[in-house]
Amino acid sequence: xxxxxxxxxxxxxxxxxxxxxxxxxxxxxxxxxxxxxxxxxxxxxxxxxxxxxxxxxxxxxxxxxxxxxxxxxxxxxxxxxxxxxxxxxxxxxxxxxxxxxxxxxxxxxxxxxxxxxxxxxxxxxxxxxxxxxxxxxxxxxxxxxxxxxxxxxxxxxxxxxxxxxxxxxxxxxxxxxxxxxxxxxxxxxxxxxxxxxxxxxxxxxxxxxxxxxxxxxxxxxxxxxxxxxxxxxxxxxxxxxxxxxxxxxxxxxxx
Amino acid sequence: xxxxxxxxxxxxxxxxxxxxxxxxxxxxxxxxxxxxxxxxxxxxxxxxxxxxxxxxxxxxxxxxxxxxxxxxxxxxxxxxxxxxxxxxxxxxxxxxxxxxxxxxxxxxxxxxxxxxxxxxxxxxxxxxxxxxxxxxxxxxxxxxxxxxxxxxxxxxxxxxxxxxxxxxxxxxxxxxxxxxxxxxxxxxxxxxxxxxxxxxxxxxxxxxxxxxxxxxxxxxxxxxxxxxxxxxxxxxxxxxxxxxxxxxxxxxxxx
Numbered sequence: 001x002x003x004x005x006x007x008x009x010x011x012x013x014x015x016x017x018x019x020x021x022x023x024x025x026x027x028x029x030x031x032x033x034x035x036x037x038x039x040x041x042x043x044x045x046x047x048x049x050x051x052x053x054x055x056x057x058x059x060x061x062x063x064x065x066x067x068x069x070x071x072x073x074x075x076x077x078x079x080x081x082x083x084x085x086x087x088x089x090x091x092x093x094x095x096x097x098x099x100x101x102x103x104x105x106x107x108x109x110x111x112x113x114x115x116x117x118x119x120x121x122x123x124x125x126x127x128x129x130x131x132x133x134x135x136x137x138x139x140x141x142x143x144x145x146x147x148x149x150x151x152x153x154x155x156x157x158x159x160x161x162x163x164x165x166x167x168x169x170x171x172x173x174x175x176x177x178x179x180x181x182x183x184x185x186x187x188x189x190x191x192x193x194x195x196x197x198x199x200x201x202x203x204x205x206x207x208x209x210x211x212x213x214x215x216x217x218x219x220x221x222x223x224x225x226x227x228x229x230x231x232x233x234x235x236x237x238x239x240x241x242x243x244x245x246x247x248x249x250x251x252x253x254x255x
Numbered sequence: 256x257x258x259x260x261x262x263x264x265x266x267x268x269x270x271x272x273x274x275x276x277x278x279x280x281x282x283x284x285x286x287x288x289x290x291x292x293x294x295x296x297x298x299x300x301x302x303x304x305x306x307x308x309x310x311x312x313x314x315x316x317x318x319x320x321x322x323x324x325x326x327x328x329x330x331x332x333x334x335x336x337x338x339x340x341x342x343x344x345x346x347x348x349x350x351x352x353x354x355x356x357x358x359x360x361x362x363x364x365x366x367x368x369x370x371x372x373x374x375x376x377x378x379x380x381x382x383x384x385x386x387x388x389x390x391x392x393x394x395x396x397x398x399x400x401x402x403x404x405x406x407x408x409x410x411x412x413x414x415x416x417x418x419x420x421x422x423x424x425x426x427x428x429x430x431x432x433x434x435x436x437x438x439x440x441x442x443x444x445x446x447x448x449x450x451x452x453x454x455x456x457x458x459x460x461x462x463x464x465x466x467x468x469x470x471x472x473x474x475x476x477x478x479x480x481x482x483x484x485x486x487x488x489x490x491x492x493x494x495x496x497x498x499x500x501x502x503x504x505x506x507x508x509x510x
Binding site for chain 2: 026027028032033034036037107134135137138139141142146149152153156230231234
């Protein structure tokens with residue numbers, strides 16, 4: 001579901017492109033699964049998209065990016081394959097100061113250490129902290145809730161970091177941008193960053209560099225076709241919170 | 256993971272039996288999936304157990320019981336197949352008064368209406384209320400947390416019911432018994448019931464009736480063998496919160 005926040009950013013930067021979006025709703029969330037299982041599921045999902053003739057693949061899930069990106073890039077070469085972890089790290093180090101970066105993500109993403117590695121590779125001296133926030137994923141999928149309760153759940157996960165903690169909060173899960181305005185309000189001195197916008201910029205740059213951008217006039221609007229592996233009704237209902245607009249048609253596929 | 260609360264109750268009633276426990280950890284939670292997908296996954300899981308020669312099958316998940324029980328009973332007849340919804344309803348009507356029963360369960364169980372139907376069939380005049388509590392599932396899998404925060408999440412889901420609400424709270428998800436002591440403390444005038452004990456009693460009665468009970472001396476202890484579809488490490492770690500004891504060995508299986 002969270003990948004829809006990345007789709008939204010991609011369309012803002014490249015409105016003329018056609019998009020094929022696959023949500024593996026039957027088997028979500030990926031954030032509690034092992035690396036091997038995430039790799040297997042991500043490969044099945046990518047197969048479905050590649051067989052339909054996409055010109056590039058965006059792995060719009062932090063857990064899948066962390067565990068499956070290299071595997072997918074090798075498997076489907078020379079197709080360009082993009083993840084969200086590296087762009088998220090780039091966004092964070094732009095703002096990071098001596099107080100460091102706190103990465104909030106799923107259990108598996110934090111345990112796997114991909115963000116910690118990506119951040120350290122970009123800025124060897126940056127202090128990196130990580131915290132798994134599994135409740136945030138479930139909460140995001142409930143749609144709008146009482147703000148005071150949402151604030152309670154968010155701040156509980158950040159206990160021990162607020163006040164004297166890192167000045168940059170990196171949302172390392174594609175579900176979390178729905179909480180960005182509230183987090184920024186609750187933490188006025190902290191810079192809250194996510195990977196959606198920087199991922200879209202990275203994809204744009206690479207496609208332009210490879211001459212793969214759609215050459216239609218800038219004013220034209222491409223199509224979006226949605227695929228899901230289960231619950232088309234729930235996909236439409238929950239998806240609108242993440243995409244920021246109504247989803248009308250979903251094609252069910254079996255991986 | 257929640258099915259371990261049912262296993263614990265089964266072993267208390269029938270300690271001499273051997274148990275084969277399968278957790279579909281790769282694809283959990285079932286509580287947000289469609290009826291068709293739950294049926295398909297439950298059938299695959301049951302196949303695995305039946306092929307290993309079990310003498311009876313307990314569907315220790317409310318969502319799977321609600322959507323797949325009839326299908327599994329027909330598919331694997333004459334093998335005895337038990338669910339947890341009917342025993343849960345029996346436990347609730349034992350205590351229900353005019354104020355009615357509040358069923359708390361997953362999104363899918365509530366939306367499917369299985370508890371509402373089972374309760375109404377047993378006690379046509381009982382008032383039944385339902386509320387989906389998806390955050391409780393995620394929270395239960397985190398293991399012990401700050402009690403004040405857990406209380407906050409529990410009570411938030413019950414808003415509008417406490418004080419003048421139903422006098423019986425039916426835990427319609429096998430994850431929720433871990434919250435039973437706290438719920439009973441928070442709601443001293445409410446009767447909090449779950450289906451684990453009544454399921455174990457129903458299985459015992461049926462096996463005895465069919466002459467299928469293990470005839471070993473009452474003092475003997477049967478074996479328990481654990482299967483999981485992903486993350487043996489997480490299964491052991493999280494599982495102990497639900498089972499109430501340490502899990503040492505888990506066999507990974509692919510459905």
